[in-house]
Amino acid sequence: MAFNFIRTAVALAGLGLAATPALAESHGGFMPQNPECIAPANPGGGWDFTCRQVGKSLQDQGLIDSTMQVVNLAGGGGGVAFAEVVNKRGDENDLIVAASSATATRLAQGAFPGNSMDQVRWLASIGADYGVIAVAADSEVQTLPELLDQIKADPTSVSVAGGSAVGGWDHLKVLIAADAYGIDDVRSVKYIAFDGGGEAVTQLLAGSVQAFTGDISEAKGFVDSGDIRVIAVLAPERLPGDFADLPTAREQGVDAVGANWRGFYGPAGMSDEAYNGWVEKIATLYASDEWKEIMANNGLAPLDLQGAEFEAFVANSVKQIQDISREIGIIK
Amino acid sequence: MEIFSSLGDGFVIALTWQNLVLAILGCFLGTIMGALPGLGPSNGVAILIPLAFTLGLGPTPSMILLTSVYYGAMYGGRISSILLNIPGDEPAMMTCLDGYPMAQQGRAGEALSLSGVASFVGAFFATWGLIFLAPQLVKFALLFGPAEYFALFALAFATLGGVSSTNQAKSAFAAMLGLGLAVVGVDTQTGVPRLTFGEVHLYDGLDFLVAIVGLFALSEVFIFLEHRHGAADAEGKKIVIGRLTPSFSVLKACTPTMLRSSLLGFVAGVLPGAGASLGSFISYSMEKRLVDRKGTFGKGDPRGVAAPEAGNNAAAGGALVPMLALGVPGSGTTAVLLAVLLSLNITPGPLLFQNNPDVVWGLIAALFIANFILLAMNIPMVGLFTRVLMVPPRILMPVVAMVSFVGIYGISGSSFDLLVMIAFGVMGWVLRKLDVPLVPVILGTLLGNTMENNLRRAVTISNGDYGTLIDSPLSIGLWTVAIVGFVLPIFVGRVVKARMHARRDTEGSLSD
Numbered sequence: 001m002a003f004n005f006i007r008t009a010v011a012l013a014g015l016g017l018a019a020t021p022a023l024a025e026s027h028g029g030f031m032p033q034n035p036e037c038i039a040p041a042n043p044g045g046g047w048d049f050t051c052r053q054v055g056k057s058l059q060d061q062g063l064i065d066s067t068m069q070v071v072n073l074a075g076g077g078g079g080v081a082f083a084e085v086v087n088k089r090g091d092e093n094d095l096i097v098a099a100s101s102a103t104a105t106r107l108a109q110g111a112f113p114g115n116s117m118d119q120v121r122w123l124a125s126i127g128a129d130y131g132v133i134a135v136a137a138d139s140e141v142q143t144l145p146e147l148l149d150q151i152k153a154d155p156t157s158v159s160v161a162g163g164s165a166v167g168g169w170d171h172l173k174v175l176i177a178a179d180a181y182g183i184d185d186v187r188s189v190k191y192i193a194f195d196g197g198g199e200a201v202t203q204l205l206a207g208s209v210q211a212f213t214g215d216i217s218e219a220k221g222f223v224d225s226g227d228i229r230v231i232a233v234l235a236p237e238r239l240p241g242d243f244a245d246l247p248t249a250r251e252q253g254v255d256a257v258g259a260n261w262r263g264f265y266g267p268a269g270m271s272d273e274a275y276n277g278w279v280e281k282i283a284t285l286y287a288s289d290e291w292k293e294i295m296a297n298n299g300l301a302p303l304d305l306q307g308a309e310f311e312a313f314v315a316n317s318v319k320q321i322q323d324i325s326r327e328i329g330i331i332k
Numbered sequence: 333m334e335i336f337s338s339l340g341d342g343f344v345i346a347l348t349w350q351n352l353v354l355a356i357l358g359c360f361l362g363t364i365m366g367a368l369p370g371l372g373p374s375n376g377v378a379i380l381i382p383l384a385f386t387l388g389l390g391p392t393p394s395m396i397l398l399t400s401v402y403y404g405a406m407y408g409g410r411i412s413s414i415l416l417n418i419p420g421d422e423p424a425m426m427t428c429l430d431g432y433p434m435a436q437q438g439r440a441g442e443a444l445s446l447s448g449v450a451s452f453v454g455a456f457f458a459t460w461g462l463i464f465l466a467p468q469l470v471k472f473a474l475l476f477g478p479a480e481y482f483a484l485f486a487l488a489f490a491t492l493g494g495v496s497s498t499n500q501a502k503s504a505f506a507a508m509l510g511l512g513l514a515v516v517g518v519d520t521q522t523g524v525p526r527l528t529f530g531e532v533h534l535y536d537g538l539d540f541l542v543a544i545v546g547l548f549a550l551s552e553v554f555i556f557l558e559h560r561h562g563a564a565d566a567e568g569k570k571i572v573i574g575r576l577t578p579s580f581s582v583l584k585a586c587t588p589t590m591l592r593s594s595l596l597g598f599v600a601g602v603l604p605g606a607g608a609s610l611g612s613f614i615s616y617s618m619e620k621r622l623v624d625r626k627g628t629f630g631k632g633d634p635r636g637v638a639a640p641e642a643g644n645n646a647a648a649g650g651a652l653v654p655m656l657a658l659g660v661p662g663s664g665t666t667a668v669l670l671a672v673l674l675s676l677n678i679t680p681g682p683l684l685f686q687n688n689p690d691v692v693w694g695l696i697a698a699l700f701i702a703n704f705i706l707l708a709m710n711i712p713m714v715g716l717f718t719r720v721l722m723v724p725p726r727i728l729m730p731v732v733a734m735v736s737f738v739g740i741y742g743i744s745g746s747s748f749d750l751l752v753m754i755a756f757g758v759m760g761w762v763l764r765k766l767d768v769p770l771v772p773v774i775l776g777t778l779l780g781n782t783m784e785n786n787l788r789r790a791v792t793i794s795n796g797d798y799g800t801l802i803d804s805p806l807s808i809g810l811w812t813v814a815i816v817g818f819v820l821p822i823f824v825g826r827v828v829k830a831r832m833h834a835r836r837d838t839e840g841s842l843s844d
Contacts, residue, residue: 042374042667052381070381072378073746074536075532075533075535075536075746076518076532076533076535076536077518077535077536079532079535080532080533080535080536080746083532084746111523111535112532113530113532156795159792159793165518165519165520165521165522165523166520166521166522166523167522167523168523190792190793190795192478192789192792192793193520193521193785193789194789195520195782195785198658201658202473202474202654202658203477203478205474206473206474206475206476206477207474207477208477208478208789208793209793221680221683221684224683225683330523
């Protein structure tokens with residue numbers, strides 16, 4: 001919420017620590033003087049995490065000299081921040097903004113009035129959070145096809161809970177799976193929107209709903225404790241490490257993949273030097289062992305895309321979401 | 333017992349010099365941030381995250397610093413409620429109702445120290461609750477499905493009537509207005525924007541902090557401007573602070589209230605999504621129903637100060653339960669703390685107590701220490717805070733206006749919110765002229781969305797069958813209390829009113 005007046009607050013409180021003057025120039029090329037990351041949501045969410053974690057790691061590794069200032073600019077599901085960057089801060093070099101599949105979803109569905117993806121420059125991804133579909137540990141359902149069969153037979157008997165609004169990414173993931181399984185009228189799938197994945201999992205444990213759709217990072221704690229059972233990971237192949245036991249949707253004959261990627265964009269007027277500088281910094285960070293450990297701890301799967309490659313990936317993802325949304329009647 | 337040895341280990345961690353200094357620093361900064369209108373606990377914690385990172389603190393010291401800020405802000409919120417009638421944060425809203433009248437009666441010092449004690453009691457019991465009941469409370473929270481949540485919110489609104497005004501119809505109107513304002517924004521159940529007029533800033537709805545600061549603080553400034561020429565009020569009012577410590581008899585009278593409110597507040601805090609505001613709100617209205625036989629609540633009854641303060645501080649402790657045990661934040665501030673834990677590579681959840689016992693027990697020990705520090709810090713400093721009242725309104729009001737604007741701009745960095753705040757200020761001024769209470773408007777705005785969402789979730793899950801709302805013993809129980817709480821005052825009210833009239837006749841006009 002309150003990061004943009006941090007300097008004032010810090011000065012008032014007499015704690016000149018966060019504003020440590022930049023150390024002597026230590027790297028060649030682009031070095032942001034006042035690096036700033038906009039998290040387009042209140043503290044606590046995924047975007048906030050993206051900004052903070054990347055900011056902290058960039059500084060730890062000496063890729064930026066001064067502390068990354070994280071600004072929480074909530075509103076309109078990221079739309080306020082997007083409009084701010086496009087309209088007011090279009091030529092800043094020190095600014096990056098956290099983004100994810102949710103950003104692409106809203107851009108695809110025209111939920112940022114008057115904005116489109118080519119009004120900003122897409123920098124790089126830092127990993128992906130693959131979607132999961134899970135049931136409570138004591139549920140009779142063991143596999144994804146079993147769940148989808150139940151939905152096919154009687155859509156009203158299964159409530160699926162997720163952390164995003166109707167038409168949001170959590171909702172679309174379960175629709176992608178239903179669509180891939182051959183459920184004709186995907187609109188009949190009963191989706192219940194909660195305020196965040198944590199609340200949705202809690203309601204799964206409480207028995208109010210029968211299934212959960214969300215990101216693997218949201219489910220991890222409950223999988224470890226044995227409270228919920230992941231019946232499908234929406235990844236192209238099994239994930240490494242702790243998650244290797246979890247079956248993919250694909251190996252159960254449901255060709256559904258849904259990744260919530262996380263990454264950054266910058267203002268359209270950013271100089272090429274700055275653009276390349278940021279791309280290179282994030283790429284260096286991504287390649288580091290420290291980042292691999294952070295990814296492993298948080299259930300982030302590899303998604304290593306930078307610069308033009310990332311831009312093309314986002315464009316493709318926007319188009320794919322537009323197609324599904326049109327099919328289910330969210331957009332015309 | 334195992335719990336005590338773990339707690340002992342926790343104290344060993346928390347009682348190092350570094351951690352003690354951090355706790356004192358956190359308590360002090362938290363109290364200040366809580367006292368400033370607009371800067372609530374979640375902003376306070378968020379502001380200090382970079383400090384924790386810059387100092388290179390490990391997980392436990394970071395959490396000690398930040399939870400001290402959290403508790404400190406919960407303590408601090410009451411100060412401006414009592415002195416200025418402007419809640420420092422949302423949960424402190426209910427403290428205005430009796431705290432400000434007490435200050436006007438020259439009992440500001442008493443109100444402040446009493447509320448400090450109440451905060452301590454609430455937080456103290458909540459911390460014990462956190463230790464002993466965390467695993468069981470998680471199971472309790474799981475009893476609450478959407479239908480039960482809806483019943484809980486209905487209970488809150490049913491007991492609202494007459495909380496803040498003698499005129500039930502105006503109270504009801506204000507609550508409806510608040511519920512209407514809550515509708516603005518993207519509907520999370522269908523993704524359709526409602527009443528946003530294509531304005532992207534309205535997609536997330538109206539921020540209730542903006543609403544609070546506008547309705548309370550700015551309208552106060554407008555009222556002052558209006559009366560400026562006939563400045564008798566501004567110049568001539570002699571302010572008496574009164575004694576700085578509550579008398580033993582007042583403390584004794586408030587003890588049952590504090591204990592009941594601590595329990596209610598703690599339970600409200602444990603429920604994810606209910607939070608401290610609901611805790612202080614339910615505590616106040618329940619206490620009013622239970623002990624307000626003479627109709628003194630709302631006119632400066634010390635119990636009306638003790639109840640919400642014990643309630644909201646207990647809720648702050650309670651909100652840590654689902655955050656630590658489920659990884660589900662029970663309030664906005666715990667959402668921020670959750671984010672901090674995550675960026676320190678600690679995953680809160682069912683396994684946190686096993687995997688990171690040092691963090692959990694160090695944190696709990698730190699909560700105890702912070703609590704004592706806050707009590708010690710708040711009682712002697714009461715005199716300092718009350719000096720604020722000595723500042724003449726012609727200086728105080730511009731400061732209030734400035735703090736409001738800076739505070740709100742600081743939260744969102746958007747000038748649009750400033751316009752919304754001004755609109756709320758004008759609305760607050762009009763409502764005050766019409767003698768419509770402001771608290772129900774805020775409560776409607778604050779709770780309306782969650783209430784609506786839970787109703788719609790419940791009904792969607794049951795395929796449109798409204799019977800689901802009274803399907804479990806828990807929801808039937810909640811509805812019963814709600815109906816009794818709503819109907820009873822209508823019958824009992826007459827008796828009470830008659831008594832009030834009798835009292836007024838004998839004592840003369842006490843109310844202002």
